Amino acid sequence: xxxxxxxxxxxxxxxxxxxxxxxxxxxxxxxxxxxxxxxxxxxxxxxxxxxxxxxxxxxxxxxxxxxxxxxxxxxxxxxxxxxxxxxxxxxxxxxxxxxxxxxxxxxxxxxxxxxxxxxxxxxxxxxxxxxxxxxxxxxxxxxxxxxxxxxxxxxxxxxxxxxxxxxxxxxxxxxxxxxxxxxxxxxxxxxxxxxxxxxxxxxxxxxxxxxxxxxxxxxxxxxxxxxxxxxxxxxxxxxxxxxxxxxxxxxxxxxxxxxxxxxxxxxxxxxxxxxxxxxxxxxxxxxxxxxxxxxxxxxxxxxxxxxxxxxxxxxxxxxxxxxxxxxxxxxxxxxxxxxxxxxxxxxxxxxxxxxxxxxxxxxxxxxxxxxxxxxxxxxxxxxxxxxxxxxxxxxxxxxxxxxxxxxxxxxxxxxxxxxxxxxxxxxxxxxxxxxxxxxxxxxxxxxxxxxxxxxxxxxxxxxxxxxxxxxxxxxxxxxxxxxxxxxxxxxx
RNA sequence: CGGGGUGUAGUUCAUCGGUAGAACGCUCGGUUCGGGACCGAGAGGCACAGGGUUCAAUUCCCUGCACCCCGACCA
Numbered sequence: 001x002x003x004x005x006x007x008x009x010x011x012x013x014x015x016x017x018x019x020x021x022x023x024x025x026x027x028x029x030x031x032x033x034x035x036x037x038x039x040x041x042x043x044x045x046x047x048x049x050x051x052x053x054x055x056x057x058x059x060x061x062x063x064x065x066x067x068x069x070x071x072x073x074x075x076x077x078x079x080x081x082x083x084x085x086x087x088x089x090x091x092x093x094x095x096x097x098x099x100x101x102x103x104x105x106x107x108x109x110x111x112x113x114x115x116x117x118x119x120x121x122x123x124x125x126x127x128x129x130x131x132x133x134x135x136x137x138x139x140x141x142x143x144x145x146x147x148x149x150x151x152x153x154x155x156x157x158x159x160x161x162x163x164x165x166x167x168x169x170x171x172x173x174x175x176x177x178x179x180x181x182x183x184x185x186x187x188x189x190x191x192x193x194x195x196x197x198x199x200x201x202x203x204x205x206x207x208x209x210x211x212x213x214x215x216x217x218x219x220x221x222x223x224x225x226x227x228x229x230x231x232x233x234x235x236x237x238x239x240x241x242x243x244x245x246x247x248x249x250x251x252x253x254x255x256x257x258x259x260x261x262x263x264x265x266x267x268x269x270x271x272x273x274x275x276x277x278x279x280x281x282x283x284x285x286x287x288x289x290x291x292x293x294x295x296x297x298x299x300x301x302x303x304x305x306x307x308x309x310x311x312x313x314x315x316x317x318x319x320x321x322x323x324x325x326x327x328x329x330x331x332x333x334x335x336x337x338x339x340x341x342x343x344x345x346x347x348x349x350x351x352x353x354x355x356x357x358x359x360x361x362x363x364x365x366x367x368x369x370x371x372x373x374x375x376x377x378x379x380x381x382x383x384x385x386x387x388x389x390x391x392x393x394x395x396x397x398x399x400x401x402x403x404x405x406x407x408x409x410x411x412x413x414x415x416x417x418x419x420x421x422x423x424x425x426x427x428x429x430x431x432x433x434x435x436x437x438x439x440x441x442x443x444x445x446x447x448x449x450x451x452x453x454x455x456x457x458x459x460x461x462x463x464x465x466x467x468x469x470x471x472x473x474x475x476x477x478x479x480x481x482x483x484x485x486x487x488x489x490x491x492x
Numbered sequence: 493c494g495g496g497g498u499g500u501a502g503u504u505c506a507u508c509g510g511u512a513g514a515a516c517g518c519u520c521g522g523u524u525c526g527g528g529a530c531c532g533a534g535a536g537g538c539a540c541a542g543g544g545u546u547c548a549a550u551u552c553c554c555u556g557c558a559c560c561c562c563g564a565c566c567a
Contacts, residue, residue, distance in 0.1 A: 022516095
């Protein structure tokens with residue numbers, strides 16, 4: 001059924017070079033320039049009038065909606081319900097947890113005037129909602145029977161960053177933050193690991209991205225947490241991106257807030273808590289991980305448009321338009337866009353939709369009408385396929401599934417190829433200066449060594465991978481005994 | 493917040509001590525459409541803000557602001 005209509009598939013590589021976008025920096029030449037340009041050109045987002053903030057345009061917001069839809073289902077299936085807490089937090093709340101306030105203080109936006117009057121108590125624009133939420137949790141619970149509390153919220157938060165970057169680090173960003181409280185530590189940890197798994201599933205299955213799940217070191221963990229879990233992904237320039245966080249908060253916040261409930265025996269119990277978040281940063285990772293010199297490449301499951309149909313007009317506009325519309329009606333299982341714009345040429349449209357990363361393009365011209373076929377072109381490898389229209393839906397489904405799997409496989413392969421075990425510090429430094437990527441090296445877990453390594457190589461511990469084996473090794477920096485190989489990388 | 497750079501049309505840039513020009517984009521008309529089509533006509537600028545030097549500043553100098561790059565901080 002699938003036949004290759006163009007003579008010589010091996011010319012595709014050559015042709016693809018001619019297709020290089022005129023007004024787009026090559027990804028292979030300058031990743032960060034390419035990244036900014038492709039976001040603007042694909043109309044995912046734009047710079048906002050306020051420094052460090054971004055406007056997420058409809059095409060970019062559709063990506064976020066895709067993520068929200070996928071993940072919201074996972075969250076609800078776990079019995080966790082959505083709620084909404086206010087954007088403003090009384091300043092004194094934040095001061096209750098010492099590490100928490102120290103961690104966030106430099107990044108806060110503060111409201112000092114409201115309603116034309118100076119406020120007696122200043123209001124913090126939430127950088128995260130632990131404190132407001134737990135103050136309410138405290139009021140809602142008297143007994144262990146009121147636990148667990150299982151709440152998530154989809155919202156925006158503000159962290160005033162000095163250096164911002166579209167999607168990856170903006171002063172305001174969108175995310176979900178889940179906050180649960182339990183009678184036992186075990187139950188809480190269960191949720192922490194479940195959330196990490198849900199995030200991993202979202203990256204692997206929806207966004208076609210591969211990464212390493214693990215635990216953060218003491219210096220890298222969330223302000224106020226007992227333990228922070230993460231999913232770390234490698235970007236094409238060899239730098240790592242933290243894809244999410246899931247925190248075991250222990251009883252730190254409960255104690256700071258003096259929140260107790262009565263346990264079964266009537267004694268005081270500080271609830272065990274967790275919090276976990278996944279943000280619009282993931283979209284930045286998605287863009288970097290999959291794009292190429294032609295622009296975005298979106299894995300089909302997340303792509304707002306999966307199939308774009310482009311009519312190629314000759315004389316018979318009406319015949320072609322009818323054929324195209326009939327075709328689109330057969331493809332109701334997919335997100336289909338028909339590009340009927342008459343003022344743009346076919347070639348212009350090819351380029352436009354390639355920059356936007358649409359997985360499949362269907363070209364319909366005289367040839368296709370005559371043979372009752374459709375010509376499909378894959379975004380990821382440029383392959384051109386001509387198919388009969390009677391079985392098209394099934395074939396497209398097959399192709400999109402294949403493209404989804406291959407996107408993941410490509411990113412996984414790239415990550416594995418750029419993950420290296422090193423045993424000497426010289427080797428470590430050399431790789432960090434050249435190829436970068438993930439390094440697996442023994443570390444004695446002394447924060448001093450971690451700090452020195454960071455100063456000298458820019459690399460930080462990303463995590464202790466969950467599947468790490470206990471071994472007898474020597475710290476790559478100080479040579480003292482070390483049990484585990486930690487994952488190191490320079491990070492975004 | 494430290495080091496460096498840049499602010500001129502919607503965008504990317506050129507120009508110059510005597511108040512501006514290109515390409516792309518945009519608008520209108522026509523011809524086109526299988527890899528960013530073509531022809532013709534048009535619209536579009538207080539040269540980031542303030543101060544100084546000068547007969548004269550978009551141009552030189554200072555200050556502020558914004559943006560970009562490189563560090564420290566971070567989902």
